Amino acid sequence: MDRQALDDGLLLVDLPDDGLTVRFYQILFDRYPAVEPMFRRDNKVQAAMLRTAIVSVLDHLDDGDWLTDNLHALGRRHGDMGVTAEMYDAVGECMIAAMVEIGGGSWTPAMTDAWQEALGVVSALMLDGHRAVATS
Known part of the structure; x- marks a missing residue:
C-alpha cells in the first residue's frame, strides 16, 4: 500500500469542518438514496465521526491487530x-x-489507487466482522 499517496491524498482533501466527509455523504445519498434513512444522526455529527475513523485507520495502518480488532x-x-x-x-x-x-487537478491516479486499496482492506475487515453477525 502506498502510504505516501494515502497521506498526500488526505492532506489534499481533508477540508475544514469535515468537508470531505460531508461531501461524501451528499454523494452517497444522491447516488444511493435508499441508504439515507439508515443515518439517524445529524449528518454533521456523522461526518465528524467518519473523519475521525479515517484518521484513526491511517494512524494505525501498520498495526494489524488494532485494525482487525477495531474494524471487526x-x-x-x-x-x-x-x-x-x-x-x-x-x-x-x-x-x-x-x-x-x-x-481536482492535484489529485493523482496514484492517490486513487492507494485509497481504493486502503478502502478495500477496510471493507474486507469490516465485512469479516459483519459476517460474524450474519452467521450468529
Missing part, C-alpha cells in the same frame, strides 16, 4: 444496524468520488 467491531455494529455487504462498495465508490472532486 465496527463491521459488527454496522451489521447490527442493517448495513448489507453491497453497501460497502457504494461507500468506497462515493468516498473516492468525493476525494477526486475535492482534489
Whole structure:
C-alpha cells in the first residue's frame, strides 16, 4: 500500500469542518438514496465521526491487530444496524468520488489507487466482522 499517496491524498482533501466527509455523504445519498434513512444522526455529527475513523485507520495502518480488532467491531455494529455487504462498495465508490472532486487537478491516479486499496482492506475487515453477525 502506498502510504505516501494515502497521506498526500488526505492532506489534499481533508477540508475544514469535515468537508470531505460531508461531501461524501451528499454523494452517497444522491447516488444511493435508499441508504439515507439508515443515518439517524445529524449528518454533521456523522461526518465528524467518519473523519475521525479515517484518521484513526491511517494512524494505525501498520498495526494489524488494532485494525482487525477495531474494524471487526465496527463491521459488527454496522451489521447490527442493517448495513448489507453491497453497501460497502457504494461507500468506497462515493468516498473516492468525493476525494477526486475535492482534489481536482492535484489529485493523482496514484492517490486513487492507494485509497481504493486502503478502502478495500477496510471493507474486507469490516465485512469479516459483519459476517460474524450474519452467521450468529
